[in-house]
Amino acid sequence: MSKARASLSRTTLVxxxxxxxxxxxxxxxxxxxxxSMKSRNAIFRNPMQLxxxxxxxxxxxxxxxxxxxxxxxxxxxxxxxxxxxxxxxxFGAMAAFALSEYRFRGNTLMGLYxxxxxxxxxxxxxxxxxxxxxxTGLVNTLTALILVYTAQGIPxxxxxxxxxxxxxxxxxxxxxxxxxxSEYAIFFRLVLPLVRPAMATVAVFTMIPIWNDLWFPLIxxxxxxxKTVTLGSQLFIGQFVTNWNAVLAALSLAILPVLVLYxxxxxxxxxxxxxxxxK
Amino acid sequence: xxxxxLKSVRKSFGPVDVLKGxxxxxxxxxxxxxxxxxxxxxxxxxxxxxxLEDATSGSITIDDQEVATVPPAKRGIAMVFQSxxxxxxxxxxxxxxxxxxxxxxxxxxxxxxxxxASAMLSLEKYLTRRPAELSGGQRQRVAIGRAIVRExxxxxxxxxLSNLDAALRVNTRLEIARLHRELKATMxxxxxxxxxxxxxxDKIVVLDAGVIQQVGSPMELYNRPANLFVAGFxxxxxxxxxxxxxxxxxxAKTIGVRPEHVALSRDAGTWQGKVxxxxxxxxxxxxxxxxxxxxxxxxxLFGEHHHAVGDVVFATPSADxxxxxxxxxxxxx
Amino acid sequence: MxxxxxxxxxxxxxxxPRRWHIAVFLLPAFLVYSxxxxxxxxxxxxxxxxxxxxxxxxxxxxxxxxxxxxDARWAADFWNAxxxxxxxxxxxxxxxxxxxxxxxxMLSIPKLRFAAFYRTAIFLPTLLSFxxxxxxxxxxxxxxxxxxxxxxxxxxxxxxxxxxxxxxxxALIAVSLISVWQYVGIPMMLIYAxxxxxxxxxxxxxxxxxxxxxxxxxxxxxxxxxxxxGIISILTFVGNFNAFDLVYTxxxxxxxxxxxxxxxxxxxxxxxxxxxxxxxxRSMGATIATVMFLIILAGVSLYLFVIQRRMRRxxx
Ligand SMILES: Nc1ncnc2c1ncn2[C@@H]1O[C@H](COP(=O)(O)OP(=O)(O)OP(=O)(O)O)[C@@H](O)[C@H]1O
Ligand SMILES: [Mg+2]
Numbered sequence: 067m068s069k070a071r072a073s074l075s076r077t078t079l080v081x082x083x084x085x086x087x088x089x090x091x092x093x094x095x096x097x098x099x100x101x102s103m104k105s106r107n108a109i110f111r112n113p114m115q116l117x118x119x120x121x122x123x124x125x126x127x128x129x130x131x132x133x134x135x136x137x138x139x140x141x142x143x144x145x146x147x148x149x150x151x152x153x154x155x156x157f158g159a160m161a162a163f164a165l166s167e168y169r170f171r172g173n174t175l176m177g178l179y180x181x182x183x184x185x186x187x188x189x190x191x192x193x194x195x196x197x198x199x200x201x202t203g204l205v206n207t208l209t210a211l212i213l214v215y216t217a218q219g220i221p222x223x224x225x226x227x228x229x230x231x232x233x234x235x236x237x238x239x240x241x242x243x244x245x246x247x248s249e250y251a252i253f254f255r256l257v258l259p260l261v262r263p264a265m266a267t268v269a270v271f272t273m274i275p276i277w278n279d280l281w282f283p284l285i286x287x288x289x290x291x292x293k294t295v296t297l298g299s300q301l302f303i304g305q306f307v308t309n310w311n312a313v314l315a316a317l318s319l320a321i322l323p324v325l326v327l328y329x330x331x332x333x334x335x336x337x338x339x340x341x342x343x344x345k
Numbered sequence: 346x347x348x349x350x351l352k353s354v355r356k357s358f359g360p361v362d363v364l365k366g367x368x369x370x371x372x373x374x375x376x377x378x379x380x381x382x383x384x385x386x387x388x389x390x391x392x393x394x395x396x397l398e399d400a401t402s403g404s405i406t407i408d409d410q411e412v413a414t415v416p417p418a419k420r421g422i423a424m425v426f427q428s429x430x431x432x433x434x435x436x437x438x439x440x441x442x443x444x445x446x447x448x449x450x451x452x453x454x455x456x457x458x459x460x461x462a463s464a465m466l467s468l469e470k471y472l473t474r475r476p477a478e479l480s481g482g483q484r485q486r487v488a489i490g491r492a493i494v495r496e497x498x499x500x501x502x503x504x505x506l507s508n509l510d511a512a513l514r515v516n517t518r519l520e521i522a523r524l525h526r527e528l529k530a531t532m533x534x535x536x537x538x539x540x541x542x543x544x545x546x547d548k549i550v551v552l553d554a555g556v557i558q559q560v561g562s563p564m565e566l567y568n569r570p571a572n573l574f575v576a577g578f579x580x581x582x583x584x585x586x587x588x589x590x591x592x593x594x595x596x597a598k599t600i601g602v603r604p605e606h607v608a609l610s611r612d613a614g615t616w617q618g619k620v621x622x623x624x625x626x627x628x629x630x631x632x633x634x635x636x637x638x639x640x641x642x643x644x645x646l647f648g649e650h651h652h653a654v655g656d657v658v659f660a661t662p663s664a665d666x667x668x669x670x671x672x673x674x675x676x677x678x
Numbered sequence: 679m680x681x682x683x684x685x686x687x688x689x690x691x692x693x694x695p696r697r698w699h700i701a702v703f704l705l706p707a708f709l710v711y712s713x714x715x716x717x718x719x720x721x722x723x724x725x726x727x728x729x730x731x732x733x734x735x736x737x738x739x740x741x742x743x744x745x746x747x748x749d750a751r752w753a754a755d756f757w758n759a760x761x762x763x764x765x766x767x768x769x770x771x772x773x774x775x776x777x778x779x780x781x782x783x784m785l786s787i788p789k790l791r792f793a794a795f796y797r798t799a800i801f802l803p804t805l806l807s808f809x810x811x812x813x814x815x816x817x818x819x820x821x822x823x824x825x826x827x828x829x830x831x832x833x834x835x836x837x838x839x840x841x842x843x844x845x846x847x848x849a850l851i852a853v854s855l856i857s858v859w860q861y862v863g864i865p866m867m868l869i870y871a872x873x874x875x876x877x878x879x880x881x882x883x884x885x886x887x888x889x890x891x892x893x894x895x896x897x898x899x900x901x902x903x904x905x906x907x908g909i910i911s912i913l914t915f916v917g918n919f920n921a922f923d924l925v926y927t928x929x930x931x932x933x934x935x936x937x938x939x940x941x942x943x944x945x946x947x948x949x950x951x952x953x954x955x956x957x958x959x960r961s962m963g964a965t966i967a968t969v970m971f972l973i974i975l976a977g978v979s980l981y982l983f984v985i986q987r988r989m990r991r992x993x994x
Pocket of ligand 2: 387389
């Protein structure tokens with residue numbers, strides 16, 4: 067931007083506004099992290115202060131790690147999220163390929179049918195989903211969660227991926243056909259590698275709501291063995307409402323993995339969101 | 346009104362020097378064209394004049410007023426972009442009128458100017474359409490119309506015709522020439538196209554690597570190129586360059602002769618050569634020779650000529666139309 | 679579409695082999711989606727027309743809806759939740775989306791320093807789960823801790839502090855603003871992407887026309903990002919009318935104090951699962967879910983068939 071176009075005072079105002087909002091966005095997280103490492107007295111007396119040698123205290127963390135089964139919650143969340151993303155990507159890409167590549171009767175109808183789920187939340191079917199899971203004996207299994215999240219993720223995945231697959235050159239696919247590749251080989255060997263960036267976008271969009279969901283773990287899999295991190299910390303923190311050290315430590319433990327992953331991948335993630343949004 | 350002076354204008358993007366000291370004088374009512382190879386800084390220079398980009402150093406004056414800190418809208422310029430850059434959400438009329446409206450011009454004055462500009466450009470039928478509903482040529486005319494209604498001191502065009510097909514390009518070129526005559530405004534125009542440059546310009550500025558190589562009228566550049574770069578850049582097919590040593594000339598390094606300034610004969614002439622390729626263009630015939638004495642030579646003959654590949658012919662340069670260049674490529678006069 | 683198959687299309691009489699691969703590609707997605715999402719949704723809608731009469735499931739027509747809208751035991755809760763949900767949505771539209779647009783507009787200023795840093799930081803809350811967000815704000819707004827009074831003191835507003843989450847007349851606003859805090863990142867990103875999509879030359883043309891600063895935003899950029907604002911509005915609508923987690927975390931299933939933060943999601947949860955003394959009621963749960971479905975469907979249809987049709991998408 068040229069000097070003639072931008073005034074210094076306007077730029078300063080913009081920075082002030084952005085710094086202000088950045089503080090609002092980050093401060094609560096920061097406050098939680100610093101206070102989780104302080105003694106109970108210090109938490110109340112000087113909440114704004116960074117932990118000093120006198121006030122430094124990890125009692126909250128020892129309480130939390132001694133009581134909750136966070137490792138197993140974490141493992142459950144991980145299994146559910148990874149399995150659901152894998153299925154969403156595979157099934158979604160296959161359906162997107164069929165819809166974007168072949169002309170057949172019912173193509174448009176099928177596309178609309180699958181797109182319905184983008185706008186209508188799957189939660190509204192919870193009553194019958196629970197019934198179905200009870201009937202098939204899947205209540206309190208991770209499979210139940212994986213199935214629900216797969217169904218939830220498929221519509222958006224089909225939508226985004228078929229947009230991208232239309233951009234893959236027809237000549238390339240026809241060259242493959244002339245070389246004797248089957249339709250399956252064309253899909254797996256030619257098309258999938260080319261839409262990899264779109265798959266990353268879909269993975270991000272799928273992952274966040276799954277990892278953070280409270281509703282379905284609470285309803286379909288609340289047993290100790292199948293609790294996810296989100297549900298686990300919800301219940302755990304609920305028990306400790308008065309033990310501030312433990313609550314702050316538990317919150318910090320829940321934030322840290324997300325924070326670290328985010329700081330590492332934020333560039334890709336934000337690029338994924340903005341490019342996916344443009345589509 | 347509408348003169349422009351640039352004094353040692355420099356521009357760097359970080360460590361990259363894009364413009365290395367540009368001095369230029371544009372008089373009121375002149376049509377000045379910037380040409381040069383891709384990436385030489387033509388657009389950057391134009392954008393600096395417009396105020397869309399800051400010069401790193403140097404001074405820019407429009408009508409004797411220093412404009413370095415004046416925003417684009419206050420410089421009395423109007424710019425026509427290569428991609429048209431029309432406002433997609435406004436119809437043709439509003440696209441043309443927005444700048445005036447922003448400046449607080451009374452509505453009837455806006456209407457009058459828009460009507461006049463659209464009459465000039467035969468756009469009356471499209472005033473209520475949006476850009477998406479126009480053809481490429483029509484969009485380009487709207488973009489020009491948007492510049493006209495502002496009645497600027499200085500029109501800036503950045504490759505305005507390069508997105509048009511060949512026929513439309515010729516039409517629009519004539520249109521721009523006519524506009525220049527009618528409006529008598531100062532115009533600065535960037536192009537890749539030699540024909541555009543030669544036909545439209547009062548004055549051509551040849552840029553290379555961020556430096557002005559030569560400024561002059563089209564015929565000056567053609568007849569008296571200042572250096573090897575200009576000599577090779579202006580004219581098509583390009584000038585033949587012959588190593589002076591091979592001709593036994595000692596007071597120059599390179600001898601240049603344009604293809605159209607060489608005569609061919611089957612019997613006798615200065616240089617003997619063998620025809621390696623012939624192109625028939627109808628009005629012209631281009632003959633490529635390979636000669637023992639001087640290497641390859643391109644010859645442009647007017648009308649139809651029949652030379653077969655392998656024929657031995659003699660080429661004679663027209664004596665007073667050769668150019669001599671010294672060791673650093675400067676023309677020797 | 680491949681040339682090979684399209685040429686076959688035109689020569690219909692030739693018996694072509696069944697293209698089984700199309701079915702194979704579609705089947706997994708179709709099955710999982712139908713079995714886990716669509717059929718349960720339909721079943722839920724169906725269940726809303728049934729209830730237990732004398733211990734037997736029986737078709738009762740619209741009786742469940744009559745009960746929900748008019749019966750003394752249900753209607754008050756339902757209308758309260760609906761009203762709260764509408765307020766919840768309005769606060770999002772009035773606070774979250776304008777802030778998101780403003781942030782995006784500032785971030786998209788060309789060559790703004792630290793833009794990547796601001797973007798990363800402001801998007802952070804969106805990634806956190808409701809549980810984390812809910813508890814953090816519960817602590818910060820708690821009068822026991824004293825962080826909020828302390829901060830308000832810094833700007834001289836200490837006397838305005840009150841335990842907002844605990845008071846019936848402010849709790850809903852407080853919860854809505856927490857949700858806004860978490861979700862501002864989404865409108866910000868979508869608008870940011872839309873703004874980046876406007877060609878630089880159009881903006882430069884505006885600069886030459888003297889349309890700068892504020893008027894540039896209003897006259898050039900805003901009209902061009904209207905479609906993105908439409909998408910954000912409908913996403914906000916759907917998200918708000920199916921929200922649950924944050925209220926549940928901050929205020930519990932009872933959505934206190936005194937049901938002042940009860941929204942349709944929490945009402946559905948309580949109705950379906952029961953709480954404390956009340957037993958879960960499947961039919962009424964399905965009825966509430968159906969109402970939510972109809973509300974969302976109405977919103978989405980309004981968007982698709984009225985708003986989106988009127989809005990032009992611009993090709994640059
Ligand atoms: N914003 C920028 N940042 C860094 N380098 C730039 C920037 N804009 C232009 N350049 C560089 O400056 C040089 C000149 O660019 P400019 O656009 O003026 O070329 P041009 O002569 O208009 O070329 P063309 O004929 O292809 O349009 C190029 O090498 C380009 O890479
Ligand atoms: Mg250029």
